[in-house]
Amino acid sequence: MEADVGGTPPTGAGAGLAGDPCLWVDEHGDALFRYALSQLSDRSTAEDLVQETFVAALEARERFRGDSTPRTWLISVLRHKLVDHVRRAGRQQIAENPETLGAEVEAAFNAHGRWIERPGRWAPEAPAAELERKEFQRALQTCAQGIAGRAGEAFTLRVLCELSSEEVCKVLEVQSTNLWVLLHRARSKLRTCLERTWFDRRTKDEPLC
Amino acid sequence: MLSCADATRRVSESLDHPLPLRTRIGLRLHLMMCSACWRFSKQIRGLERLLRGPRKGSEAADSTEEDPQRLSPSKREAIKRALRR
Missing domain, CATH: 1.10.1740.10 (RNA polymerase sigma factor, region 2, helix turn helix motif)
Structure with a gap:
């Protein structure tokens, strides 16, 4: 370096x-x-x-x-x-119905704001073996890229491009309160995606003793 | 008492701006008592760290290996040539 x-x-x-x-x-x-x-x-x-x-x-x-x-x-x-x-390119802008997106995150909670499906235990948090770590990084990046619409764009700018929240607001021309909502959706989706594609698969493949 | 839906929202917000003291205390109390939200908090923090992490300081270490999240070395050079013109 x-x-x-x-x-x-x-x-x-x-x-x-x-x-x-x-x-x-x-x-x-x-x-x-x-x-x-x-x-x-x-x-x-x-x-x-x-x-x-x-x-x-x-x-x-x-x-x-x-x-x-x-x-x-x-x-x-x-x-x-x-x-x-x-x-x-004549492609449709990756338009995501904001209500559907919101509903998906809301669906994690019941009407009283309690978890419907509680976050699972991730063990180990991140794999130690080199090969597995690469696979994990790939799964993580796939999930991160899969966050659709403005929530995904906001998350990319904030985390992958490492802009401050203020700078992301300028780029996307949104109020900070709206940005926080978008980022919260993105993080929730990322967490759920990884739990389903990585951690669930592991616990099914190799039951913990 | 803070609901889990609100608690997770605040956990996420705390990554983007400093929460007011009162909110922070309320959140901390909730997390101390609620293992599900505690996990949520730990997991999203961990994921962000991993997404930001590996590139920092490892520029030289893994330069031999192509990182799919980085410009390829040949394109990097091509862009520099285009800028020198």
Whole structure:
């Protein structure tokens, strides 16, 4: 790993896009890619859109005003490209009926707000063996990618792209209270998905003694 | 008394913004008494840590192996070339 560059002077507000553009790729490339992939599920298209985003950002860099972080700005540029791409491809926007989505989470609780199906015991929490750990990571990523609609988009931006909640609000143009609802749905869905696809399977395959 | 539906909602919110003290105390009390919500809390925190975790600091360690959640090295280079033009 590279030594910590402690001697580098702090770059001022908005200067995040002033440096060598190649450094942006190292710093933000993976985050942009994960976001694109979550919306497209086609790796090469996702990579191409990330490239287009960086090129467009380079051309428009003087328009970056520094009222959001460089990453958030880049993600907003990418988001426009994703919307365009989906429209051009003539595909239906992955529209999710917000009421259905909400109902699914609500269904975990009865009318008094008590659990209907309580969360199971996950043992061990995460597998220790190397091969199994990779399989687990894959199951986890599949579940994370499978969270549909705006809840999934919000979760991707918050967790996989590591934006702050405030920055996610800016990108999605939602109020923070709405964002928290979306993220709660996403986390509940992720938890349920993993319990069904990973932990249930394990306990059935190899009963604990 | 806080319901489990509200408690899980607050557990999730606590990952996104600091809860007011009173809310935090109410939530902690609930979690101390409710094993189901305690599990929920532990599990979603663990999952987020795992989703964020492995990339941090492991840049060099697993550079030999392709991570499906990262740009491929060849594309990374191609983008840099496009930006130098």
